[in-house]
Amino acid sequence: MTLLQSLLHPSASLAVALTMLLASVLGPQPVLAADTSAAQQLSQWSAQAGSPGNAARGQVFFKSTHGAEWSCSSCHGVPPTGQGKHASTGKSISPLAPAFNAQAFTDTAKVNKWFRRNCKDVLSRECSAGEKADVLAYLINLKP
């Protein structure tokens, strides 16, 4: 059967129609994770900040409060290598340090969403590229 014949074949076009119907019913599917890595995030934020992330500064930043009630460690724990616990809901949070959680920092949209939200909660503003680079440098340095 030629390609054209197979395309015109009734069962082939039925399959195409079904696929399209299914796609339109289900709508756009969420993009699967793993479009980035912690190392890529670190180099991206470092480049944007114009200097490499500093782990020692990231550690201080992570553990400190910044004018509000919570620090990053209030929910993610210190060091953030084990399960965290949400400071207000008590919900369990997967480890933030990438060596302890293969999913951490693998999904750009998720990373950006949580950076925005958590920085607003802790600093009442978004984190700068330099602060994100420092936090990443600190987290990447945490090894089992």
Ligand code: HEC
């Ligand atoms: C009020 C609780 C809370 C605080 C405070 C908090 N976080 Fe989070 N954070 C969460 C929760 C909940 C998630 C989502 C966890 C999940 O779904 O895996 C998360 C996820 C993240 C992620 C995404 C990680 C990933 O899976 O790729 C980053 C990055 C992050 N937090 C950074 C920070 C930083 C930096 C601070 C401090 C400025 C901070 N968080 C403070 C609750 C918090």
